[in-house]
Amino acid sequence: MRTCLKACLGAWFASLSFIGAAWADDVADFYRGKQVQVIVGYGPGGGYDVYARLLARFIGKHLPGEPLAILQNMPGAGSLVAANYIYNVAPKDGTVFGMFARNMPLIAILGINPSVKFDPRKFTWLGTSSSFEEDAYIMWVRKDAKVQNIEQARVANGPPVVLGGTGEGATGNDVPVILHEALGINVKQIIGYPDSNALFLAIERGEIEGRTTDYSSVVSSRPYWLKPDSPVHALMQFARKTRHPDFPDIPTARELARTDEARTLIELAEMPYLFSRPYAAPPNVPKDRAAALQKAFMDTHADPDYLDEAKKLGLFMSPLSGDELVKVLDQISTAPADQIAKLKRIYQDSKN
Secondary structure (H helix, E strand, O other): OOOHHHHHHHHHHHHHHHHHHHHHHHHHHHOOOOOOEEEEEOOOHHHHHHHHHHHHHHHHHOOOOOEEEEEEEEEOHHHHHHHHHHHOOOOOOEEEEHHHHOOOHHHHHHOOOOOOOOHHHHHHEEEEEEEOOOOOOOEEEEOOOOOOHHHHHHHOOOOOEEEEOOOOOOOOHHHHHHHHHHHHHOOEEOOOOHHHHHHHHHHHOOOOOOEEHHHHHHHHHHHHHHHOOOOOEEEEEEEOOOOOOOOOOEHHHHOOOOOOOHHHHHHHHHHHHHHHHHEEHHHHOOOOHHHHHHHHHHHHHOOHHHHHHHHHHHHOOOOHHHHHHHHOOOOOOOOHHHHHHHHHHHHHHHHH
């Protein structure tokens, strides 16, 4: 009896191994000789673009069949164009995935933008290159701006900080709105710039006084902003529980909150930063190819050559898997109704 049981179990495990190998062969056969398109919802030169270009260089060798990954910029509406394209138009066969703004899932959950044509829970999530563990979202202001510190920025009827932004729904636009509501910071926004690089140039030309963007984006795109003769300085940092070690004298939004209600609002608004460099494929990708993409994504982030290149570019890597991103979405979706309603009202009021 025992001999028979051992033989049967051995045959069962052998069959599972055979089936697994057959599935792997099928995926490799599908990808071999193909191109995988990596969409990035911004123009060349910004932080999202730099991260996506690096991933595109390496992920192909971690996919079965080693397809060639090709990057395509698809800027528009703060990356909403790309998000809608990936969800609704892109082939659902595992040959297309991409990156869009970290706050796109929150915008969709709040239901504040009728142009959003996707359910964030139904994307095939690959993961995020950064969960913001080593990063910070910073308000950078020119050194010749009228407002030079938080105290001046909070003066009632005082001069506003003139910030630039891209399309509606972009993080760089919504964060200042939250800071105004929760912290009383006076801001004026000039939106409509096509991409991050255009915003960097606008600040340097003096068209606007500043912007909010990732520390990692400045490290990779404007490293001279971190030198003593920089035209800008950091005013405050967002999406940090504590001050970033590179900015020990710059306060966080949580520190500046004067009430528990304001702090809670900030914490909810900061939650999408766990999605800081998110990648997703369309819904309903075949399960074996979805699993291959998800595995390749995480394997890429363990690739020593990839990590070495990331370090050279000044990119901060703290990856999370697709499953972990789904858990964050669940947390946002189940936040207290009054907090969600307030955040929704703030965003809606900012568009009026």
